[in-house]
Amino acid sequence: MGLSAHYSPIALAMEDNPLRPNWAMHRPGLISLAYGFPDAESFPFQELKEATAHLMDARTADALQYGPVSGPEPLRRFIAEWVNESEGLAVTSDNILVTSGASQAIVLATRLLVPSGGVVIVESPTFIGALWFLRGLGVRVRGVKTDASGIDPAALRELVQTLRSEGHEVSLVYSMPTVHNPVGFNAPVQRRRELAEVAEELDLLFIEDDAYGDLIYEGHRPRSMYSVAGSDRVIKLGTFSKLVAGGMRLGWAIAEPDAISRMCALKADSATGPFAAWVTSEYLLSGALAERLPSLRTLYRKRRDAMLRELHPLKELDCEWFSPVGGFFVWLRLPSGLDSEAIRGKAETNGVTYLAGHHCFADSADRRHIRLAFSYLSEEELRVGTRRLVETIRAAVLENGLG
Ligand SMILES: Cc1ncc(COP(=O)(O)O)c(C=O)c1O
Numbered sequence: 429m430g431l432s433a434h435y436s437p438i439a440l441a442m443e444d445n446p447l448r449p450n451w452a453m454h455r456p457g458l459i460s461l462a463y464g465f466p467d468a469e470s471f472p473f474q475e476l477k478e479a480t481a482h483l484m485d486a487r488t489a490d491a492l493q494y495g496p497v498s499g500p501e502p503l504r505r506f507i508a509e510w511v512n513e514s515e516g517l518a519v520t521s522d523n524i525l526v527t528s529g530a531s532q533a534i535v536l537a538t539r540l541l542v543p544s545g546g547v548v549i550v551e552s553p554t555f556i557g558a559l560w561f562l563r564g565l566g567v568r569v570r571g572v573k574t575d576a577s578g579i580d581p582a583a584l585r586e587l588v589q590t591l592r593s594e595g596h597e598v599s600l601v602y603s604m605p606t607v608h609n610p611v612g613f614n615a616p617v618q619r620r621r622e623l624a625e626v627a628e629e630l631d632l633l634f635i636e637d638d639a640y641g642d643l644i645y646e647g648h649r650p651r652s653m654y655s656v657a658g659s660d661r662v663i664k665l666g667t668f669s670k671l672v673a674g675g676m677r678l679g680w681a682i683a684e685p686d687a688i689s690r691m692c693a694l695k696a697d698s699a700t701g702p703f704a705a706w707v708t709s710e711y712l713l714s715g716a717l718a719e720r721l722p723s724l725r726t727l728y729r730k731r732r733d734a735m736l737r738e739l740h741p742l743k744e745l746d747c748e749w750f751s752p753v754g755g756f757f758v759w760l761r762l763p764s765g766l767d768s769e770a771i772r773g774k775a776e777t778n779g780v781t782y783l784a785g786h787h788c789f790a791d792s793a794d795r796r797h798i799r800l801a802f803s804y805l806s807e808e809e810l811r812v813g814t815r816r817l818v819e820t821i822r823a824a825v826l827e828n829g830l831g
Contacts, residue, residue, distance in 0.1 A: 459813030461782040464756040465804040479710035491706035495699035497692040499526025503709035522685040530667040530679035536691045537663045547598040553788035571790035578615030581622040607640035610799040612752020624657035636664045644754035645729040676704045735802040738814035756803035780816035
């Protein structure tokens with residue numbers, strides 16, 4: 429019989445993750461626009477080496493010992509100061525929980541706030557990873573209508589009322605109002621206020637996932653939902669994955685101290701990798717991040733622009749997209765009649781792949797969008813990959829008589 433006869437219903441319900449490494453990334457000749465990885469060339473190799481040497485020379489036992497679940501105090505203090513400075517918050521280390529990436533923070537915040545069998549509302553589209561984490565927790569996930577400014581407040585009110593009238597427990601909304609993944613917009617502050625009003629009216633809570641707020645290339649970072657709707661309605665998440673190195677697996681949750689304690693109780697893992705946390709902390713305390721940010725923004729902005737330039741011919745073919753304000757992705761809409769998953773095979777034959785957009789929707793119904801990452805590849809690879817994509821779409825348009 430083996431183990432498979434005993435797999436849990438949740439495990440059996442999980443499909444194969446389309447972004448699982450090895451899938452497309454390492455096929456020779458295939459350019460993958462699927463992965464939202466940070467640029468590897470610019471990892472701070474030397475600085476992290478020095479930080480490690482410094483900690484080991486000083487025989488910093490805390491870096492090699494089990495640690496407090498909430499994370500090392502110097503790192504929590506750094507995060508608090510960082511968000512206070514960059515976002516105008518007024519938090520202390522008591523408001524900070526260090527997690528294994530923002531990924532784990534999504535899971536912990538959901539476990540804190542949603543009973544089993546409860547419903548979590550997500551944007552349409554949303555971050556593919558969040559769908560995976562939420563499904564893995566066995567909660568139900570429902571998408572709410574989202575426009576270029578974020579969640580539609582009226583649609584949110586209606587969805588919550590409908591779900592509640594059907595007997596569902598629903599109070600949590602997972603949202604990315606700042607540099608949304610995959611669409612790349614910032615929700616205006618007015619929209620945030622309207623959503624905060626709906627939250628007051630219907631007693632809703634938000635997970636505000638702010639993975640890219642430090643990587644805005646145009647305009648300013650809007651006021652966070654954490655400050656607009658208040659800390660009694662919002663748990664705010666961040667990550668060092670895009671700013672330092674994804675392999676450190678370090679993110680954080682910002683919440684009221686009591687919520688932090690409860691999440692620590694749920695986490696109960698004797699701390700997220702103390703070694704990575706102490707090395708990263710040592711690096712950050714040198715002031716390196718503030719120095720590094722301008723060049724990171726320039727790097728990713730240039731890559732975004734390189735991709736956008738190559739996409740230009742698709743305007744004539746009724747494709748739609750807009751320039752993301754920050755982050756790692758362009759969200760492209762195909763002309764009516766084209767199916768993003770159906771043409772992926774052709775794209776791969778032409779030497780390029782991407783994430784078909786239906787993976788980013790709770791109901792998987794959308795077949796017209798594709799998510800393109802510009803963060804990971806060199807400008808030259810991006811140009812070649814995007815050209816291959818443009819040719820694939822052009823051929824599909826002609827083949828389907830849409831031209
Ligand atoms: C919006 C968003 N949230 C969270 C994550 C997870 O990041 P981490 O590496 O910190 O787990 C990502 C990573 O791609 C992301 O895009």
